[in-house]
Amino acid sequence: MKTTKSPAAATANHERERRARAAIAAALFCAFALYIAWHASHESQTRPIDELPMSTARGDDTSTPNVNADTPDLIKRGEYLTRVGDCAACHTADPGRPFAGGLPISTPFGKIYTPNITPDPATGIGQWSDTDFVRALHEGIGKGGEQFYPAFPYVEFSRMTEQDVHAIRAYLNTLAPVHYTPPANELRFPFNQRWLMIVWNLFNFNEGRFVPDPKQSAEFNRGAYLVEGLAHCEECHTPRNFMQGLKTTGRFSGATQAGWQAYNITPDRTSGIGNWSDDVLIAYLSTGVAAGHAYAAGPMADVVQHSTQYLTHEDLRSIVAYLRALPPVSGGVTRPRDAWGTPAVDDVTALRGTAITTDNGLQLFVANCASCHHWTGAGVGASAPGAYPSLIHNSVAGAPSADNLAMVILHGVRRQTKDSDVLMPAFGDALSNQQVAAISNYVTKRFGNPQATLTANEVAALRAQPQ
Ligand code: HEC
Numbered sequence: 523m524k525t526t527k528s529p530a531a532a533t534a535n536h537e538r539e540r541r542a543r544a545a546i547a548a549a550l551f552c553a554f555a556l557y558i559a560w561h562a563s564h565e566s567q568t569r570p571i572d573e574l575p576m577s578t579a580r581g582d583d584t585s586t587p588n589v590n591a592d593t594p595d596l597i598k599r600g601e602y603l604t605r606v607g608d609c610a611a612c613h614t615a616d617p618g619r620p621f622a623g624g625l626p627i628s629t630p631f632g633k634i635y636t637p638n639i640t641p642d643p644a645t646g647i648g649q650w651s652d653t654d655f656v657r658a659l660h661e662g663i664g665k666g667g668e669q670f671y672p673a674f675p676y677v678e679f680s681r682m683t684e685q686d687v688h689a690i691r692a693y694l695n696t697l698a699p700v701h702y703t704p705p706a707n708e709l710r711f712p713f714n715q716r717w718l719m720i721v722w723n724l725f726n727f728n729e730g731r732f733v734p735d736p737k738q739s740a741e742f743n744r745g746a747y748l749v750e751g752l753a754h755c756e757e758c759h760t761p762r763n764f765m766q767g768l769k770t771t772g773r774f775s776g777a778t779q780a781g782w783q784a785y786n787i788t789p790d791r792t793s794g795i796g797n798w799s800d801d802v803l804i805a806y807l808s809t810g811v812a813a814g815h816a817y818a819a820g821p822m823a824d825v826v827q828h829s830t831q832y833l834t835h836e837d838l839r840s841i842v843a844y845l846r847a848l849p850p851v852s853g854g855v856t857r858p859r860d861a862w863g864t865p866a867v868d869d870v871t872a873l874r875g876t877a878i879t880t881d882n883g884l885q886l887f888v889a890n891c892a893s894c895h896h897w898t899g900a901g902v903g904a905s906a907p908g909a910y911p912s913l914i915h916n917s918v919a920g921a922p923s924a925d926n927l928a929m930v931i932l933h934g935v936r937r938q939t940k941d942s943d944v945l946m947p948a949f950g951d952a953l954s955n956q957q958v959a960a961i962s963n964y965v966t967k968r969f970g971n972p973q974a975t976l977t978a979n980e981v982a983a984l985r986a987q988p989q
Pocket residue numbers: 603604607608609610611612613627634635636637638639646647655658664665669670671672673674675690
């Protein structure tokens with residue numbers, strides 16, 4: 523019997539062929555990747571991957587009284603660690619549904635929505651065993667064996683001791699279950715193929731617990747355990763390679779996060795934070811204010827608000843000890859970003875009698891900013907908590923790029939801590955890109971780094987960044 527192919531069948535055949543070709547191409551790519559990875563792993567090790575017995579790998583963990591059962595101590599410790607890991611920041615989209623997920627994380631490949639990690643059995647992780655949970659944080663693999671995307675910082679969480687992971691689970695178990703299913707991810711092909719992360723992991727992920735360096739102090743090791751692990755500072759502060767993995771060179775030398783520059787925090791004296799004292803760094807992490815240096819805005823304001831403000835003084839000291847000991851990375855700048863600017867003395871008098879135009883930076887500054895930051899730029903209320911800060915000797919005005927300055931003007935500053943409730947209004951709706959550029963250029967010229975200029979088009983690109 524002879525059959526003629528219908529057009530639909532022909533299309534289906536075509537589709538099958540296209541898929542087969544795509545599968546072969548993917549298989550070849552994987553084989554190639556495996557080959558490269560094998561070679562890479564037989565070259566020098568850049569990071570330790572060996573697991574040591576838990577007792578030695580734990581770092582300075584003296585604050586752990588009893589971690590054998592779900593005791594109040596374990597739960598309390600879990601709550602503390604959950605804050606260090608900033609789990610709430612990513613897993614809370616609506617403050618009325620804490621930890622229930624649904625927050626879109628923008629990646630260059632599309633949007634990933636965070637899952638619900640409350641103990642709800644149907645939509646959360648109520649049915650996960652402790653082993654499932656440990657595997658998720660240590661290996662980046664889900665309950666059903668699926669590969670996670672590295673928007674979930676398992677690359678860092680993998681360094682955490684199993685004990686600490688159990689403490690976090692014990693705390694999450696005490697949360698109110700929220701019945702809520704977050705939206706599906708919006709990722710383009712081929713990035714919607716989770717198994718591709720096996721390839722990504724080969725290049726960018728060294729599964730394994732933190733190994734203390736016996737040559738360093740207990741304080742340094744505790745700091746390294748926190749910064750490289752649970753606190754995942756590198757997610758924002760370390761530059762990325764073309765696969766979006768963290769680079770192993772120039773670590774902590776600065777990177778861009780959702781339009782914001784997460785600055786160089788190596789101890790380099792001009793490009794990093796080498797000229798900050800220990801106490802100033804501790805103040806920045808616990809309040810968001812490093813008077814005479816910097817204020818935490820954007821993603822760093824969230825880190826301070828949800829995470830670092832809750833850290834114990836010992837843990838903050840350890841973090842600082844670790845940051846101080848990093849290899850300094852020079853960004854090639856000649857003057858620290860917090861060492862620019864002098865007060866404007868006669869700009870305002872010079873304005874008298876000039877025509878009002880809509881894109882004069884000085885006029886716009888006086889109209890929109892001077893009520894709080896003073897027309898001299900010196901701020902109001904000195905450095906008391908909640909004061910309006912000086913724009914002179916401010917890391918955002920003095921940075922080599924004015925990106926954060928424009929982001930601060932567009933989105934304002936919001937940061938709640940134990941000491942203060944900080945609010946600078948957002949000007950994104952009130953000012954055009956041209957006007958934001960004009961104010962920014964006035965601020966950097968007057969109070970900051972005059973080489974950091976912006977065009978209206980650059981402001982438009984920053985405005986388009988999803989927050
Ligand atoms: C930077 C954002 C971010 C932070 C911080 C973060 N997560 Fe997540 N988490 C994600 C994303 C995104 C996913 C989903 C990954 C995927 O679908 O591939 C995820 C997935 C998970 C999952 C898997 C849930 C499931 O249903 O598959 C668990 C469990 C989890 N996170 C726990 C935690 C814990 C505990 C912390 C704090 C120690 C934490 N996360 C911190 C972004 C984050």
